[in-house]
Amino acid sequence: MNSVSQLVAALRGPVMLIAVGALFLLRFDGPGWSIHTSWPLLIIVFGVMKLLESVASKTPSGTGGVS
């Protein structure tokens, strides 16, 4: 009953959360960007997740069938 696209949709929240945490860390460990600079990456991550979702919904998935 679960399609890959549903899986991607459900993973979007956690992935965004990881991205937010990572951006805050960039402050210290990365190139020194602060969240003021790097926030557009969050939009990109969000867009990529949405894209994956729509790609996944068009490809028939092995485990879950077609949504």
Add this chain to the structure above:
Amino acid sequence: MRRGSLIAPLVLIAIGALFLINNLNPGLSVFATAGRYWPYILIGWGVLRALEILYTYQQGRRLPTAGLSGGEWFLAVFLAFVGMGITGYSGFRDGFFPGRITMRGLDMFGESFDYPLSASIPAGDAKRILIDNLRGNARIVGTDSAEVQVNGRTTVRAFDESDAKRVGEQAKLTLVSEGGQIVLRTNQAQVSNDQRISSDLDISVPKGFSVECRGRYGDFDISTVTGDVDVRSGNAGVRLEDIGGAVRIDLGRSDIVRAIRIKGSVDIKGRGSDLELDDVQGPVTVLAPYYGELQFRNIASQMRYESANSTILFERIPGYVRLSGGDLTATKVIGPARISSENKDVRISEFTNSLDIDVKRGDVELFPGTDKFGRISVTTRNGDIDFGLPAGTNMHLQATTDRGEIENDFDPELKEDRRDRGATLEGTPGAGPEVKLKSGRGTITIRKAMAGEHDWDTSETPREPRPTRAPRPPVPPRVTNQ
């Protein structure tokens, strides 16, 4: 909250425990650690939740429609705010917030204890001084005396006096002569909790000295030295007056840089807010985005300002150049001058020699005042051009707007040609420099204007109101969870 998710309560417990541990052990730098590593909580949370979802998927059970509920997002945002606050409090270089949050955070906790500082050393052969003061302000003045003298105080924030004393003793001021230079250190780095200590210094040096300052947070105020000045800091306001040598300033962040009466060159790097340079003999280079108000006055050599989306170059500035908000205003400047920017309204009056302006979006007003100007090239992709010059000025004019009108109040002999939705105006009232005005979309006005008519030398100059541009269309809102 959904059944089976233990993460939210765990986060709350962790925050509570953190505050409790900190309150019970004031000496421990729990906050410094938390301020550094809290983003891992968000990452850990995200990873755990992702694993939960993958597990559910593998088991073939029904997946939640959203990976994180609204309530959990709220908690994540709350956590981020608490985290940023702790980071600011524990005094990481310039924190997450602009301005002085670190100091404010510091002042909220504990009590402050002051210890006086005092030291002096004969200058001997040394010709320069290195000042290494992580936190605190320093004022350096050149005097006629042949010795270096330091007075000031160290402020320690602590929960009790014995704690403060211990910190104060670890951070002793040292003033030594080392390899031909005098070295002044406040040794705050010796203290584990360097955010709890700062030293304000009043230093007098022999006039001929060069000064090098290093710090992380605090202002530098340097005056009447004839040598070079070099300031490097994470976050500092810098005020310089009467400096005989070259000035180099490299700041992570700054609320103000002001330099007055500098004989040598001025090089400024870093991010900042306000910048004021007045009476500089040498060339001026600013490689930095400054977001506040920038003023350049009486610059006797070339001035160059470069940020990610602007380049501004003047050969000399006997008058002034001011950048504020999205505007550049200049009067009495000498070219060759070049201004290229994404988004700027440019107004220049009384300029000589050539001028090259290229803006993506912005209006341009030019009033040379005399006929001593050279080749002029103005391009704005979206904006009006207003060009006013004394009657009878000789030039070879070529004005084009792709979409808009051209108003000619200067010379009826100029040939106007309308086509499509744009227009061109061409002509040579008399042999003279080439003037090219080009607007992608906007009105071009050529008219007569007298010298001295356009001096915007006060910041409060009333400006004719312009029709406001249409705002950009709003971005449609996105729905995160369907």
